[in-house]
Amino acid sequence: MGIVSFFKAAVLAAALVGSGAASHAGEQTPMRQRIGGGNMVTFLTGAPTANLYQALRKIGARMGRMDSYGWRDLERIPTPHDFDAAMREAYDNGITPIILLEYEGSYQFLDPPQPIGSYEDWYEAGRVYAERFGRGGAWARENGAGDWGVDVFTAINEPDVQATIPHDAYRDALAGFADGVHSVNKAFRVVPGGFATCNSHGDATFRGYGPAIAGLLNDGRLDGLDFHTYYHPRWYPIERGRAFSVQTCFDRSKAALGVTRDINFYATEFNTARVETWDDEELQGSLFLTAVWDQLGVQKADGSSATVLAFPWNLFDTGSVEGPAYAMATHADPWMPDVRSEVLKRVVDLAGDMTFAALDGRRSGTLTLEDDTSRLVVLQERPGWTDREQGSPWTVAVPPWAVTGELWGWNGLRKTYPVEGVPSLSLDVPGNETYMLRFRRK
Template identity: 60%
Template sequence: MSQLRENPVAVAIVLAALLMGSQAFAVDATAQNSTLRDRVGGGNIVTHLTGAPTAQMYQALRGVGAKLGRVNSYGWRDLDRKPTPRNFDAAMREAHRHGITPIILLEYDGSYQFLERPQPIGSYDDWFAAGQVLSRRFRPNGEWARENGIYGWGATVFTAINEPDVLANIPRDDYRDALAGFADGVHSIDATLRVVPGGFATCNSAADATLRGYGPAIAGLLEDGRLDGIDLHTYYNAKWYPLTRGREFSAQTCFDRVKAAMALKRDINFYATEFNVSRDGAWEDPNLAARLFLTAFWDEVGVVGSDGKRSATVLALPWNLGDTGRFEGPGYAMAASEAPWKPDSRAKTLRTVLALAGDMTFTALDVRAGRFTLENDSAQLMVWQDLPGWTETPGTVWEVQLPEWAERAELWGWDGKRRDIRVSAGKAVISGLAGNETYMLRLPKPRR
């Protein structure tokens, strides 16, 4: 325990694990004052799987100190398009037992219509019924919670139709009507619940800001508020989406381009149910992937709204925390081993960030300068994206304006604490940086 007393980040990791335990806590990731931890999680927690894959994901979420899990179902309705909400029951019990707040995703793939018994996307009325049934059952204090004697816990974010722009074989008008019905059904039960279209892939993968036409198709639903925001999947890749070439290859850039393509006037929210740095090709080295992951993480959680200041990110879920590469190959696998789960280098970086700043909230965001500030009662954290194209003044020296109470500082990078620094009120000049990476400066608040 002496080592823990000397290392506040280690203490934070232990406390986070103890607090998460087997008890579930209500998390509202949509609140503007939500902490960083409230916005981070993982998926998929698929309803038709039991045993090792699901257990592995919960070990991973607990291991990094995250609170959210995307729970997705392929069996949420029958072949006659009638909702079968109890398909989620077991997954909800498991999520509650592990202290993870569910983000519900209804899967639909346009290829289903080509099966022996076709499953067309369905009408507005079909999706309205689904929205009503699922939200009535799984919202906080809903039917499922009351049946299980649970208070203050449930799903507040409901999403549908993941990556429609990949196969792009769902008619755009039918897609819009489905989401309109789903949103109206959910909101007929509880107007405070959030409805979001399932994530889109092609701004990232094909530089298509129209998302194969699916973005403009739902622009009206985003404008009138029935849809809370847009979910963009971002896979940073050395060849196809190289963040090393600047903010042109960022979540913020895609978010802004997609909104412009839809000609939106309303300031919508940003969701990221999948993102990661691909550990392959020129980025195969695990340490390089972890270093770039830190930049990617702050890109995702640091997305701002139209005024350039408002925090727009509701949630950011790395893909895939639980996989060792056995299921989808090594590129995005963030587990070094199974049973027990052990983190790879990127997951270790995520664990470090959440230990440092998981219980902090944003107090300032300046994307153009690549600088963010977060704070809680015990410390302040300053973040600098010190890479060419991510900040106005990349280099080996970081000039920081400090609060009056500052007495000491800790410089952190992707691999942990780099050094302790004696500071005083005013400007600190931190020299001798290697540059070309993201840095974090933690300022512990003096005890009074």
């Protein structure tokens, strides 16, 4: 049994002393391969996207969303060359993209109109893009990239915002797209573009687009749901408890859609709004750390890890693109992080090579991660996020191999504890924030 396997066997029963049984982790991809950003827009390669790649490299993330508005012509024939230069740029920067094929309901009212198209149109798009840009596909072979390429294909971003696409046409498009991708490789994942209205309007059906694709989720053609979560002091106040967590939206939506399969969770956009009472540096850092672990720690019905991707929006914006509320950079080139980007980097620095060993987010509010050298226990110590008594000592079992314990917060290392030979560590945590406790070997 290897070191990591030994660690996991020791913690699967419980992550905390007295917390009860914690669930097995499930998805076992390291955190840095779940974290990324976007958009790597295909018509803006080179200098216009340089600061996004700077951001991803400095943070230590490995993923990005690559989207295209020009992926087919007016006859709905795929034009895969639109992605070629962007794929080269991503490959050269060590970033693995997911692909998003954009389509908005307003396109049908253009002159000439661009209707969404048929099942057959979308089948061909899925087949063409998976064959060329999928992992180990034609593009990788032509460019000496080995088995590098895309594993996750998405389409039709936020259909529930404009809500002008007929539900049956939307369903047929996603069915065709998924079948086309899977005709190339059944292991590739297909996901509908992100939904916004569970978060923004409390609509767990996404204005009817969710039930339209429920059958595709249940039969496995669609791997999961992508949520766009913008925490806001008025509309989605994360500090008011787990009712405003993405886990809650995920669970509510699966129930409303009648999803019976234990699907995966994706987040290609999330952030905490820097507005109103939240327009404060320290509060933003604290809230964003809670948000990051909310997104990364989503659980399936069986308690295992559901999160495949967690991409904050907008890493590269200084406020010049969409205003200051969600801008995560203070300077464009060279890219300089705002407090939220600094928090994200801290999470990747601590947990980037770790995988989940145990999840207990629905009860104690704890997540446990491990790699070959350390263990990280995360506590969402906010009212309504944990069943712990607020202000009570946080007692954590110390791994038998640990020599030091480090308590981290949103702004860095808070305190170091010698723990060699100590069975458990009891910490005073004032609460109303998220804590990360790392145990390290020599």
